[in-house]
Structures are given as C-alpha cells and as structure tokens.
Amino acid sequence: MLQRVDVKRKALADYAPIVGDEIVAGIRALAEPLQGARVVHINATAFGGGVAEMFSSLVPLMRDVGLDAEWQVIEGEDEFFNVTKACHNGLQGMDIAFTEKMKSIWQRYNEANAAKFEGEYDFIVIHDPQPAGLLHYHGHDGGHWAWRCHIDTSHPNPAYWNFFAPYISEYEAGIFTLEQYVGPGVSFDHLAIITPTIDPLSPKNAPMAEDKARDIVASFGVDVTRPLITQISRFDPWKDPLGVIDAYRIVKERIPEVQLALVGSMASDDPEGWYYVDKTIRHAGEDFDVYILHNFHGVGGLEVGAFQTASDVVVQKSTREGFGLVVTEPMWKGKPVVGGNVGGIPLQVIDGKTGFLVDTVEACAEKVLYLLEHPEESAQMGADAREHVRDNFLTTRHLADYLRLFSQLAAG
Numbered sequence: 001m002l003q004r005v006d007v008k009r010k011a012l013a014d015y016a017p018i019v020g021d022e023i024v025a026g027i028r029a030l031a032e033p034l035q036g037a038r039v040v041h042i043n044a045t046a047f048g049g050g051v052a053e054m055f056s057s058l059v060p061l062m063r064d065v066g067l068d069a070e071w072q073v074i075e076g077e078d079e080f081f082n083v084t085k086a087c088h089n090g091l092q093g094m095d096i097a098f099t100e101k102m103k104s105i106w107q108r109y110n111e112a113n114a115a116k117f118e119g120e121y122d123f124i125v126i127h128d129p130q131p132a133g134l135l136h137y138h139g140h141d142g143g144h145w146a147w148r149c150h151i152d153t154s155h156p157n158p159a160y161w162n163f164f165a166p167y168i169s170e171y172e173a174g175i176f177t178l179e180q181y182v183g184p185g186v187s188f189d190h191l192a193i194i195t196p197t198i199d200p201l202s203p204k205n206a207p208m209a210e211d212k213a214r215d216i217v218a219s220f221g222v223d224v225t226r227p228l229i230t231q232i233s234r235f236d237p238w239k240d241p242l243g244v245i246d247a248y249r250i251v252k253e254r255i256p257e258v259q260l261a262l263v264g265s266m267a268s269d270d271p272e273g274w275y276y277v278d279k280t281i282r283h284a285g286e287d288f289d290v291y292i293l294h295n296f297h298g299v300g301g302l303e304v305g306a307f308q309t310a311s312d313v314v315v316q317k318s319t320r321e322g323f324g325l326v327v328t329e330p331m332w333k334g335k336p337v338v339g340g341n342v343g344g345i346p347l348q349v350i351d352g353k354t355g356f357l358v359d360t361v362e363a364c365a366e367k368v369l370y371l372l373e374h375p376e377e378s379a380q381m382g383a384d385a386r387e388h389v390r391d392n393f394l395t396t397r398h399l400a401d402y403l404r405l406f407s408q409l410a411a412g
C-alpha cells in the first residue's frame with residue numbers, strides 16, 4: 001500500500017465570510033452529483049513545496065462536501081529523487097543529460113509504486129512528473145485518471161519531454177496551469193486549465209496582527225525597525241536566490257539599513273535543496289543583514305506567514321515558475337510582489353497594479369527601491385493585490401474546478 005497522508009478537518013462553511021454565500025452554495029451544487037465519489041490525489045512528498053501545501057486544504061474540503069477523498073505519496077530512495085529532480089529541471093528546460101540509467105531508475109520506481117497502489121477509486125489524480133508512470137504500470141481499472149502538471153513546461157528540454165510524452169498521453173485528462181505548458185506530442189480527451197490557489201484559513205494565510213508578525217520575525221534575529229525584503233522559496237536554481245542577493249546588494253547601496261530574508265523549506269523530494277542552500281550561503285558571504293532560514297531553523301507555516309506579513313517588500317525573482325503560491329500568499333496579505341516575468345507569476349502580478357514584473361537583477365532592484373521609497377503607493381498596490389487574489393486564487397475556486405472536471409469525466 002502507498003502511504004496515506006493525514007489531513008486536518010476543514011469546513012466549507014467557514015469560507016463563506018471570505019468568498020461569500022453564493023460561491024459556497026455554488027460549490028455545494030457542483031458536489032451534489034458526486035456524493036461518495038472515491039478520489040485519490042497522489043504526489044511525491046507530504047511536505048514542502050506548493051503541491052503538498054494545496055492538498056492539506058483541498059482534500060479535507062473535498063471530504064467536507066461529500067466526496068471520499070484521500071492523499072497518498074509514492075516512495076523512493078535518493079537515487080529516484082535525484083533522477084526526478086533532474087526531470088523537474090529538464091522539463092523546465094535545463095540543458096542536462098537524461099541517460100538510459102536515469103530513465104530506467106524512474107521506470108523501476110514507478111513500476112514498484114504502481115504495484116503498491118491499492119484500492120478502487122473513481123478519480124485518480126497523479127501530480128507532477130515523479131509518479132507520472134503510475135497509470136502505465138498499474139493499467140486502467142475503470143477509474144478516471146488525470147495527470148496534473150504543476151511545473152512550467154513551456155520550454156522543456158526535448159530529451160525529457162519526449163520521454164514523458166507517451167506516459168502522460170495515457171491519461172484521460174491533463175490538468176495544466178497554463179495552456180502553453182502542454183508540449184508537443186501530447187493530447188488528452190479532457191484538458192483542464194486550473195491555476196493553483198491558497199487557503200485563506202491556513203495558519204500561514206489567516207490574518208495575523210502586525211505586532212505578532214514582527215515578534216516572530218524578530219525571534220530569528222531580524223531587526224524589525226529596519227526595512228526588510230523577503231523571498232520565500234525552496235532553494236532551487238529556478239527560484240534564483242543568488243539573483244535576489246545581487247538585487248538586494250544594489251538596493252543596499254542606496255538604503256544601507258535594508259535587510260534580506262531568504263526563507264525556504266527543504267522538501268523531502270528535493271535533494272538538490274541542500275546543495276543550493278550552501279551555494280546561497282556562500283553567495284551571501286559575511287553579510288549579516290542577509291538571513292538564510294529554512295524549516296530546520298523552525299520556520300513553519302506560521303513563521304512563513306509572519307515573514308510575508310512583516311516584510312516591506314516581497315520578491316519572487318524566479319526564472320521559471322509553475323505558478324508560485326509564494327506570490328499569492330503575500331498578495332493576500334496586502335503586499336505587492338516584485339516577481340519574475342515567467343510562468344504563472346504574470347497571472348498574479350499585474351505589472352504596476354498588484355506588483356511589478358521584472359526580467360533582470362537590475363530591474364528587480366529598481367522596483368524594490370521604488371516600493372520602499374513609495375510606501376503609500378505600495379500600500380495601494382497591496383490592497384489591489386489582495387482583491388485580485390480574493391477574486392481568483394482562493395482554495396474554494398480550486399475545489400469548484402476539480403468538481404467540474406470530475407463531473408465532466410464522469411459524463412464521458
């Protein structure tokens with residue numbers, strides 16, 4: 001059996017004060033024909049990164065509206081996760097080799113995990129490339145199988161895309177964040193474009209008093225009387241923590257008291273994270289105004305929320321980004337974000353209105369300086385950012401999208 005992940009209970013009714021009664025009633029109507037439907041979401045990690053984050057809310061909410069939903073994770077050793085991290089990088093376009101040995105490791109673990117997958121389900125949603133071979137090795141069994149791609153595959157390395165295309169083409173439904181992520185040679189009976197969302201009631205996103213947020217941030221040594229720039233991200237080359245440090249250095253020339261926090265959780269399926277955190281620490285050198293923190297320092301969801309609330313400017317200088325929940329989260333807290341103009345970030349950051357989109361270190365520094373030096377405008381952009389999230393990127397919308405997709409699949 002694959003490992004099941006426990007999730008806390010959640011009630012849809014609690015979301016009515018945030019999104020309105022009409023949305024909640026609409027979701028209940030969508031769930032009506034799906035009562036008792038058996039749903040399983042399968043991914044590679046129970047902790048770290050946006051996918052695990054979303055399941056903690058979506059799975060309990062699916063249960064609350066009457067579906068029999070669960071979350072399972074596949075198993076693997078380092079040799080597998082080293083290959084899947086290469087797949088993540090290759091599918092996002094990195095110029096790296098994909099050897100026959102790597103392919104066979106991926107196939108072997110997918111075959112072994114498929115053999116462990118038990119139970120009967122109406123809807124099986126497989127997330128990301130790590131377990132994408134489960135359908136191939138398990139075979140169709142009467143359920144509806146969907147593959148959900150969370151990464152930016154708009155410019156994939158062909159060696160990787162061509163290997164994955166036959167596996168993902170076996171799925172009845174493909175779910176992507178943007179249509180352009182569907183590469184050549186892949187088609188589905190159902191293609192759903194669904195953007196990720198955040199849970200406004202999770203400890204990370206629930207309202208937090210500024211004082212409390214500042215106290216939490218101060219407990220990590222940050223001087224809360226001085227300006228703070230933050231980027232929250234796994235330590236991953238595509239999140240460009242080194243570029244954030246370079247941009248911060250430009251800002252510091254004009255505002256010497258500025259500080260930078262780079263906060264990142266170490267996901268269990270991301271062995272490259274430790275290498276990249278070391279690289280980031282080396283790049284920061286002896287500058288003690290740069291704080292490099294992760295979950296092993298005790299940074300959990302609440303602390304991430306505190307950093308997002310207490311920062312003067314939040315940056316997400318990614319060079320590839322499937323969607324970027326770390327953009328949505330601070331926007332919901334009323335912070336404009338300076339984000340890389342890639343992947344799902346432009347869906348969220350409307351340039352000049354809910355934040356700024358940037359392509360270079362210099363542009364990033366310039367926009368950060370602008371926000372630090374124009375606090376009133378920054379506050380207005382932050383307020384617009386929050387409304388943009390309320391309208392588009394809260395978990396209730398995600399739940400509705402899944403319910404719609406399941407009904408379409410059930411209807412054939």
Ligand code: UDP
Nearest residue numbers: 049050051053233263264265304324325326
């Ligand atoms: N996250 C966290 N602690 C950290 C760093 C990240 O809880 O130290 C969370 C972050 O708040 C967000 C998720 O991990 O909810 C990252 O999702 P995103 O879509 O931004 O990126 P991914 O890691 O999936 O590429």
